[in-house]
Amino acid sequence: MRTAFLAAAAALALTLPLAAQEAAKPAYPAPNEIVAAAPPADWVAIPAEDLLVMTLAPDAKGKPRTVVIQLMPAPFSQGWVHNIRLFARARWYDNISVNRVQDNYVTQWGDPNYDNPEAKGKPKPLPGGLKVMTEKEYTVDVTTSAAAGVDGALQDEFESLTEQRGRWREGTDKLPRTGNYADFDSFFEGWPFAGNEDNPDVWPTHCYGMVGVGRNYSPDTGSGAELYTVIGHAPRHLDRNIALVGRVIEGMQHLSSLPRGSGALGFYTEEEAGKRTPILTVRVASDLPPAEQPRFEYLSTESKTFAAYAEAIANRRDPFFIVPAGGADICNIRVPVRRAAP
């Protein structure tokens, strides 16, 4: 008896004679097998300008820790993304730290002396040239030129989703199961988003690993000096209330497995100051020497492979499963991202 509750079919195969391996060959591939079989054309290169390389201090055993963040492309959150590149290029993020780790919620990093009444040091002055965004920019109006700038494809997707809802209302289509937070959710050029049919404003969704911008009370929208990533169940109540700017695509475990802070909201107390993980440098990948630039690609969310992958997640029929769920949360359909050949 094997006890790994999600043992891969491949692992089982190793222990079976060849005839049994044939018999055990799955009728339905698992989601990761569908991704592995994607044709090369389904993978889209991520521009180096959209990659942030964040180098943490080595761990207790001296092992290096690097986190790679993919910044969100247009039409989402571009004012904050501008600021984040600016902070990185001003080397403002160098020598900041992880100051907050709240279980099942977020890991947050920034200047430990910034707005911390117990801190001994002075906060770093912010660099010049930062944009100030309004709350309206938490969402994207699919009918505007900003969205049209991506060939109107986002508007097309919005219209297709509202039509699907319409067919359901007429009784000619099945009720789409689209979650608790919006009339529908979908993917656009590699990113999850959600929206309501009576409003053209759509928004990116707070899924595991997404990166957002800390802010003060409204109408403040945050500059990008303070960032966080989601390390638990998706806090979708933050959608439309805070800017999302990207996602962690490598090294997530260096942020998710940090010790939790025991102060309010998971901040490290002054007694725990030693637990703050130092962030040594943050660089835009395109600023690194070509040989040091990491290269990544994502599975096109407009590809047939992605549709098959999402369907397989919603209806697991690979050998371990006995009852397919019949649906999947947008945050469980993680967009596949992988290292690309240099």
Added chain:
Amino acid sequence: MRTAFLAAAAALALTLPLAAQEAAKPAYPAPNEIVAAAPPADWVAIPAEDLLVMTLAPDAKGKPRTVVIQLMPAPFSQGWVHNIRLFARARWYDNISVNRVQDNYVTQWGDPNYDNPEAKGKPKPLPGGLKVMTEKEYTVDVTTSAAAGVDGALQDEFESLTEQRGRWREGTDKLPRTGNYADFDSFFEGWPFAGNEDNPDVWPTHCYGMVGVGRNYSPDTGSGAELYTVIGHAPRHLDRNIALVGRVIEGMQHLSSLPRGSGALGFYTEEEAGKRTPILTVRVASDLPPAEQPRFEYLSTESKTFAAYAEAIANRRDPFFIVPAGGADICNIRVPVRRAAP
């Protein structure tokens, strides 16, 4: 400017003069404020027989690590719960370890020599008296005597939920937003569950911190020797495919912040054997001397306070928020559990 993106109103108040504090007094309490104001009668004591106290080896700094698990009450998963108490009382769980930590998925513990081709030692023999469950027991038929054993209340809740769906279909009620995995989800005596209106079988849901039973391929259903807890976004595709038996109610950070395994499925490889966290003992709380028994209580999910708490989570209007979500995933409505006075 404060950068804590979910700074508590109370923390802000400290920095404001008294008049401003009055003005800043929230019109709507936050979910945790609603829970704090619950009358004592809304809290339900958890029987000591339903609490497992799991003592891990101290951390690298010698700090003790204790995890408390609340076992699921009838009518859910009682065969496995029986086995788990039996394993604990046979001291079978003593000196096992955490063998798997997969990011955004699960932390899993059991006998490291069990079904591990690379292990040096022999697996522990299982104790006698274990029950063998069928896959049918992953769900509970609300019309059966097992469910009626809790006063038919689960059936009543099921009927109320299907009526709500009916009113929506007649156009006399709003479409309930109940997620991607089932026609509806709700709470029953402190536990989240989900169901479909055309089928009386309901099931508990795989939310963050829930504890389940590792198993082999179907028709195996697992004994309880191998347990896991969810440390990421709810893997709801496991619902009805695997037994849920409880949830972590204290010390979750000791399981969620462990180093991730680099082997397949997040298992620690033999080279990483040193990362396996030893589990020293696991005891049913009622077997401990009375003075050592931890006491916990949960907020009745049938109380008005819980209804107000859930509503506030679905529609955050406390000072930080600008757009209430209008819905909440069942896994974001975490049942409040707290230490009770001894």
